[in-house]
Amino acid sequence: MKVTMYGSEICPDCVKAKKSLTALNNIEFEYKNITNDTATLKEFLAYRDNDSIFQEVKESGRIGIPFFILENGEKTFDISEYINMSAETGEFESSVAFCSIDKKGQC
Numbered sequence: 001m002k003v004t005m006y007g008s009e010i011c012p013d014c015v016k017a018k019k020s021l022t023a024l025n026n027i028e029f030e031y032k033n034i035t036n037d038t039a040t041l042k043e044f045l046a047y048r049d050n051d052s053i054f055q056e057v058k059e060s061g062r063i064g065i066p067f068f069i070l071e072n073g074e075k076t077f078d079i080s081e082y083i084n085m086s087a088e089t090g091e092f093e094s095s096v097a098f099c100s101i102d103k104k105g106q107c
Contacts, residue, residue: 002028002071005081006044008035014066017079027083034065051075 003021007014021029034044048054048064053075057064068079076082 001026001082001083001099002030004030004032004039004069005079006032006034006047006067006069007065008033010035011063011065019064021079021083028071047075053077 002010004015005014005021007018009015018031021027022031032040032043034041044065044067047067048058054064057077064077066077066079068076072106074082
């Protein structure tokens, strides 16, 4: 299975998810850091601005990362709905969190 993840190294939930997905041998993993360059940020914002999955995220003032796209095009904020990472890595905790500006650790 291929998973593309949009995230940032300054988001604690993104760092955890990236570490867990990188440890899985059965996953083709592509990480896109939205704070690394403007092209990746614009790519992410195109999803955020146009995809209904982000409606609640935007209404609550959150960013919406980590954000995952599966190889079949399905989009999610909670990759554990599709991959049992806790059993394989012993580290990932799913919380469906979205980065916000309140600095409470919810991304």
